[in-house]
Amino acid sequence: MSVLSIVLQVILGLGFLMFGLMKFGSKQMVEGFKGYGYPGAFRVFTGLIEVIAAGLVIAGLWIDGLAAWGGLLIVVTMIGAILTHIKIKDQLKQMLMPIILLILGLVVFLINYGSLFV
Template sequence: METVKIVLQLIVGLGILNVWLLRFNKKTSYRGAEASNMKAEFKAYGLPEALVYLVGFIKITLALMLLAGIWFKSLVNPAAIGMAAMMLGAIVMHLKIKDNFKQIIPALSLLIICLAIIWL
């Protein structure tokens, strides 16, 4: 079971780092309101630009904690709980602007994976 938990931590941690560091300024079919980048997506949600950086900092920190948790087990549950809360917030934002289900899938998937990490 420990191997499964580590794989799930890698999926969430690397997935978040990919979105926030490599794909921050790129359009994807999963962005809210078909925004062309992260700033435009937050604008579509009606959120201030400063919140992009705060949310990014929190998500990157939690992702790094999940990855470091492979070696430092005490980081895993706090990071998974925090990331689950962030994913719940992302789902709420997608629902707020009536995005389609495809756009909600990444946040929903990561929420479920974080809950699995906590449960394991």
């Protein structure tokens, strides 16, 4: 495993764990999802997916293949986030964080892709 992958896995894992847990009840997240036009259940579902992705990329430090699955889950989640920002006609600057996280998740996925088939 490369140093780049380890660093990205730790950063993404901790970040997605934090933001995923915030989706379970943070007032800011509750209001944000209302503004996006999504029900509370979807906010909780998104938080659960983010916590699972965080667990996968962190566990991928020790178990081959899990980082790739976590990276893929991050990519799919961030595509959804970007599409949401497009749907509500946000400016590009509101989409920068999901775009950056998508790229980082894609890098983790691509670095660890080969371990899926071992």
